[in-house]
Amino acid sequence: MSRRCELTGKAVLVGNKVSHSNRKTKTRFLPNLVKVTLASETLGRDVRLRVATAALRSVEHRGGLDAFLIKASETELSTGARALKREIEKKQASA
Numbered sequence: 001m002s003r004r005c006e007l008t009g010k011a012v013l014v015g016n017k018v019s020h021s022n023r024k025t026k027t028r029f030l031p032n033l034v035k036v037t038l039a040s041e042t043l044g045r046d047v048r049l050r051v052a053t054a055a056l057r058s059v060e061h062r063g064g065l066d067a068f069l070i071k072a073s074e075t076e077l078s079t080g081a082r083a084l085k086r087e088i089e090k091k092q093a094s095a
Contacts, residue, residue, distance in 0.1 A: 003030055005052040007059070007068065009076035038065040042088045042095075049081065 004011040010031045016024040032053045037046045041064060051059075062068045069077070069085040070092075077085060 001050070003033060004078070005031055005033060005055050006049045006078040006081045007051050007072065007076075008055045010052045010054070040065050040084070040088065042066045042091050047084060 002011070012031065013029040015027060015029060017027045018024055033050055034053060034056075035048065035050050036056065037048050038059065039046050047065065059065055059068045062071060066088050069081065069088055072081075072085070074082055074085070
């Protein structure tokens with residue numbers, strides 16, 4: 001399982017820790033990922049995703065999981081989230 005947010009695509013960053021004497025040590029900056037269950041109103045069920053905590057705030061700001069997925073671009077979503085987005089779009093088109 002990769003350390004990548006399924007909604008925003010936020011991933012591991014690589015950089016240097018720099019000491020007072022200006023020595024540089026490679027380090028990895030990991031995203032703050034949590035496993036959450038989000039409710040989809042359109043599908044009428046809950047969905048488990050591994051997302052960054054910043055993404056949770058974005059989901060709430062945009063008005064829920066369905067609104068977030070519809071507005072998100074396909075490239076930054078995981079394969080599972082892409083399938084979920086297509087399912088939501090199909091359900092909304094038929095309704």
